[in-house]
Amino acid sequence: MDDIKIVTLAAAALLLLCQSTWLYTDSRHRSRYPWLWAIWGLIQFPMPLIFYWFIVRIKKCK
Structure with missing residues (x-):
């Protein structure tokens, strides 16, 4: 794998982890x-x- 694919994969994993953490804590x-x-x-x-x-x-607001 070249460097761009590794960076893209790491960014996607970080994005999914942040989204999941926020969804868990808020819900x-x-x-x-x-x-x-x-x-x-x-x-x-x-x-x-x-x-x-x-x-x-x-x-919830309604």
């Missing part, structure tokens, strides 16, 4: 299935974040 604070959001956040980006925003965060 745990709101008591909304934290492990589900964390695992889904580790698998893909950005759909879990978008769905979390619309399902949990906006629904």
Whole structure:
């Protein structure tokens, strides 16, 4: 693997880890299935974040 692929892979892993951590901590604070959001956040980006925003965060405000 060349250097660009390694950097891209490391950046993607860091992005998924940060997203998953944020989803876990915020959903745990709101008591909304934290492990589900964390695992889904580790698998893909950005759909879990978008769905979390619309399902949990906006629904909570109403």
